[in-house]
Amino acid sequence: DTEVTQTPKHLVMGMTNKKSLKCEQHMGHRAMYWYKQKAKKPPELMFVYSYEKLSINESVPSRFSPECPNSSLLNLHLHALQPEDSALYLCASSHRRDSPYEQYFGPGTRLTVT
């Protein structure tokens, strides 16, 4: 099974709201990723967790706060977002971060900031 699940599928939030995106995988993968994808663009890497520790932060604004509670779960906490943050947020996982293992993506959360 190569499934990564994400909830919610859709999220509409105001600029003053606090919300969280959730991602889960049960493939035993030890690397997990958050990407942001705008329409007609490729995914852009935001964060990488390796063995539950943050290993890469691609200079993402602090209004995005990642969390990895355990090896199967990855959260993205959102606060005081801007309309330009509206996008498809993708979670992915791979066996490890430092080898050419393919990343498996979840279906994404479509976020709209009003």
Next chain:
Amino acid sequence: EDQVTQSPEALRLQEGESSSLNCSYTVSGLRGLFWYRQDPGKGPEFLFTLYSAGEEKEKERLKATLTKKESFLHITAPKPEDSATYLCAVQAVKGGSEKLVFGKGTKLTVNP
């Protein structure tokens, strides 16, 4: 700087009309090249990993090949359900090697 360029940006085919998508890359040291398929509003679906020049992989109507400078995704006798955006990504050997560098994708439309 690592770069991935995909061509064409968009491709329209008639059902059964075979063609190829191109992914050219410049990286300091290739660890792996990946092909993904993405349907609108959904996450990318993994298709293939290629590790070294000369390698080929096949899955149904798709065949991926790799040289030292580029990869091709050959689509044989495509069907309308093959319509999607195909993304190519490379993983380089250097600091931050876990990062994938994506191309902008080729949007494939197969008409019945």
